[in-house]
Amino acid sequence: MMELKFTKMQGAGNDYVYVDCMQQELEDPGRISEYVSRRHFSVGADGLITIGKSAVADFKMRIFNADASEGKMCGNGIRCVAKYVYDRGMTDKTTMTIETLSGIKTIDVKVEEGKVVSAKVDMGAPVFKCADIPMISDHFMFVDQGLAMDITQNEVYNGTAISMGNPHFVIFVKDVDNYPVTELGPRIEKHNLFPEGVNVEFVEVVDKKTVKFRVWERGSGETMACGTGACAVTVAANMLGNAGKQGEPLTVICKGGTLTITYGNDGHVYMEGPAEESFSGTVEVK
Numbered sequence: 001m002m003e004l005k006f007t008k009m010q011g012a013g014n015d016y017v018y019v020d021c022m023q024q025e026l027e028d029p030g031r032i033s034e035y036v037s038r039r040h041f042s043v044g045a046d047g048l049i050t051i052g053k054s055a056v057a058d059f060k061m062r063i064f065n066a067d068a069s070e071g072k073m074c075g076n077g078i079r080c081v082a083k084y085v086y087d088r089g090m091t092d093k094t095t096m097t098i099e100t101l102s103g104i105k106t107i108d109v110k111v112e113e114g115k116v117v118s119a120k121v122d123m124g125a126p127v128f129k130c131a132d133i134p135m136i137s138d139h140f141m142f143v144d145q146g147l148a149m150d151i152t153q154n155e156v157y158n159g160t161a162i163s164m165g166n167p168h169f170v171i172f173v174k175d176v177d178n179y180p181v182t183e184l185g186p187r188i189e190k191h192n193l194f195p196e197g198v199n200v201e202f203v204e205v206v207d208k209k210t211v212k213f214r215v216w217e218r219g220s221g222e223t224m225a226c227g228t229g230a231c232a233v234t235v236a237a238n239m240l241g242n243a244g245k246q247g248e249p250l251t252v253i254c255k256g257g258t259l260t261i262t263y264g265n266d267g268h269v270y271m272e273g274p275a276e277e278s279f280s281g282t283v284e285v286k
Contacts, residue, residue, distance in 0.1 A: 002285045004032065007084065008043060008278040011076030013224025013256015015278070016063075017045045018084055021052040033064035035285050037220075043283055046220045049077050051084060057097035057104045059085055065219030072101035073165030075123060075227015075271050082107045083116035083275040102165025120272040123228065126235045126263075127163035135161045136193045144240055149187065157188070160236040164269065167198045167218075168232035172242060176204035176214050185216025201229045203236075205243045212253035224256030231269040234261040 007018045017036050019026060026032055033048030047065045054060035061081045063071040078098055085091050086109055095108050103124060109116045130137040139145065142161040147169070149155040159171040169188055173179050179202050188200045197218035204212050213233050215226040230252040237243040237250065244250035247265040251258060259273040 004036070004283050004285050005280075006036070006043065006283060007280040008045065009080040009084065009276065010256070010278060011079045011225065011227065011275050012254055012259055012273055014074070014076035014226060015045050015224070016047050016049045016074070016077050016080065017043050018080065019048065019050050020084075021050040022090075025052060026050060029062065030064050030068035030070060032285055034066065034068040036283055037066035043281075046217070046223050047071070047074075049074065049081065051081055054099040057099040058091060058093065059096070060099040062101070065217070066221070067219040069219045070101070071166060071219065073105075073123075073228055075121060075164075075229075075231060076225055076273065076275075077227070078105055078107060078121055079119040079227070079273060079275040080277075082109050082119045083277065086111070086116045087114075087277070100165065116275055118272065118274050120270060121227075123164055123231050123269045123271050125267045126232070126269060128161075130161065133161050133163045133167045134195055135167070135198075136195060137161075147188070147191065147193070149191070157184070160239070161198075162232040162235055164228040164231045164235075166228055167194060167196060168201060168229055169194070169198045170201045170203060170232050170236040172203050172205065172236075172240070174204065176202050176212060179214070181214045181216055182222055185222060189216060189218045199226060199229055199232075201226070201233050203233050203242075205237070206253070208243050210251040210253065211237055211243050214255060225254035225259070227259065227271055227273070230254065230259045230261050231271055235263050235269060238263045 036043045109119045128141045146156040200216040215229045262270045
């Protein structure tokens with residue numbers, strides 16, 4: 001039995017267990033994530049995020065999903081990492097860099113009364129090349145094209161494949177609140193054309209400046225929000241002319257809150273949203 005000190009944080013309802021690993025890395029963090037993420041039986045979260053030292057940035061974050069798999073990037077999570085290190089005096093920088101498996105990200109934090117209340121992250125440029133997402137396809141890019149769910153091709157869903165450090169498949173629907181996300185999401189997540197699995201976003205256009213979506217995250221199931229997913233949604237909406245305009249902010253509503261995403265004229269995607277601390281404690285991990 002191990003006693004684990006943790007802090008529970010969330011950004012737009014996307015909640016993780018955060019552990020300070022500046023002095024020592026956790027052994028088998030994937031299994032620990034699986035254990036503490038169980039809702040009703042442990043802390044309960046979408047996964048585990050560790051904060052450690054970096055040789056190339058101010059800090060390093062690692063993300064582990066609720067099924068023990070390691071993710072490459074989490075937009076809501078990285079904002080909370082910035083809040084964690086600033087609020088605890090681990091840095092006095094209001095612009096900081098954080099190393100992730102999808103590269104070094106730059107974060108600007110907004111501070112009120114000595115505490116971070118929100119953050120803006122340069123999420124980098126979207127990736128469209130199928131081989132780099134990765135997606136197995138004869139197409140160079142997969143934009144608003146049909147994904148066949150069976151060999152008869154009677155069940156097909158039009159979507160756009162984009163990587164924002166991890167793979168996403170964005171589908172536009174008419175009524176997202178009543179859409180069968182929990183039925184279709186896991187099927188697309190494990191579709192054989194996505195060798196590493198995929199996050200699936202189901203998007204409804206509210207108006208030209210606003211969209212709302214639900215997300216099925218690979219390794220975690222339906223979550224309240226997904227930062228990289230909101231970025232993929234914005235890029236797809238811009239590209240298809242459904243909502244938003246490159247260089248202008250788009251309001252992206254998820255189940256847990258609202259994010260402001262801008263697909264910049266420089267080709268990078270910028271995400272701004274809240275970062276909140278829920279509580280800290282100690283949990284026994286078997």
